[in-house]
Amino acid sequence: SHGAALMGILEGFPAHVPISENRINQILARRQGGYGRGVRMQMEYDQVRLISGIWRGKSSGAPIGLLIHNKSMHDAATVPPRTVPRPGHADLAGAWKYGFEDDFNPIIERASARETAMRVAIGAICQMLLAECQIEVVGHVRQIGSIQAPKLNLPTDELRRLIMQSPVYCADPITSERMVQLVDNAQKTGDTLGGSFEVITFNTPPGLGSHVHYESRLDARLALHLMSIPSVKAVEIGEGVKGSQQPGSQMHDAILVDSGTVVRGSNRAGGIEGGISNGQPIVVRAYLKPIPTLRQPLPSVDLATGVRTPAPYIRSDVMVVPAAAVVGEAVVAFVIAQALLEKFGSDTLPEIQEHLKFYRNKMKNRFPS
DSSP states (O other), X not given: OOSSEEEEXXXXXXXXXXXXXXXXXXXXXXXXXXXTOOGGGGGOOOOEEEEEXXXXXXXXSSOEEEEEEOSSOOOTTTSOOOOSOOTXXXXXXXXXXXXXXXXXXXXHHHHSGGGHHHHXXXXXXXXHHHHHTTOEEEEEEEEETTEEOOOOOOOXXXXXXXXXXXXXXXXXXXXXXXXXXXXXXXXXXXXXXXXXXXXXXXXXXXXXXXXXXXXXXXXXXXXXXXXXXXXXXXXXXTTHHHHTTSOHHHHSOOEEEETTEEEEXXXXXXXXXXXXXXXXXXXXXXXXXXXXXXXXXXXXXXXXXXXXXXXXXXXXXXXXXXXXXXXXXXXXXXXXXXXXXXXXXXXXXXXXHHHHHHHHHHHHTSSOO
């Protein structure tokens, strides 16, 4: 994660999608921001370079190459060996699996969340495609520690505005202030915090994903990508957790007809049924554990000597939930864009837009009056 650069290749992306390098960099800056980040974020200032697949500001249909240089490079020859694993990190399990008990720096480097910078850059490109299809993906912080924001039902523009104004990327101003205070208290006591974020995909057409094979299910694909974000320990689709405690009559969404169009009485399913999008907003949540690197460390063992010793403290954050929300937004955009191209084609943007427009009109006129 701290070599010369992060590199990415986005394959199968359609031609003629307007791509803004500046917009990608703005989203990368949001990943590095958010209240509770540590000094290590001052060591990197992420700027992406698009090195292939772009012609005169638009995608060409060729693979898109991305490059993000690392300012904080590590020279393996000068890095001291690490033999004391930190509880909650990949250190111990990775050292055992790959035989690095004498120095698990290679495990630390590969397991680092630094790699999410490239996933955010790729997700930003996917969001540009989705925006051209009138699909928006918005991520925001729902919870930090024990403080949880109320459920909000806001227009997309208003939701984005409130998120951008919050230092913790929470759309509720009062809850945002309480979250900041909680982070300050954790900073003073040398502790860390976890939390949760929510990603909503608006104006998603029905029919993305499939029930035919387990790996094609849209909810399974979303869960995979969200669970792959470092620190995420649980994923929820719609009201999955609450619904597990309710009778079916109170959980499932009624199917109704309004002006010839099929509508739903609620959206507890989170926009996905049978692994397929149903036309409702897709709502997913991810839950993060507290950062395991502690200023007041937990007990550990030196793998070189077998001697008990406190876990080391490596520069770290108090919490990363706001940054994780940006990463979550990116990986959801990637999955939705991938499913969109599977359904409506992937050669050129105009073709996709034409197919999507026809499909949406067909969905609206199921029962013409």
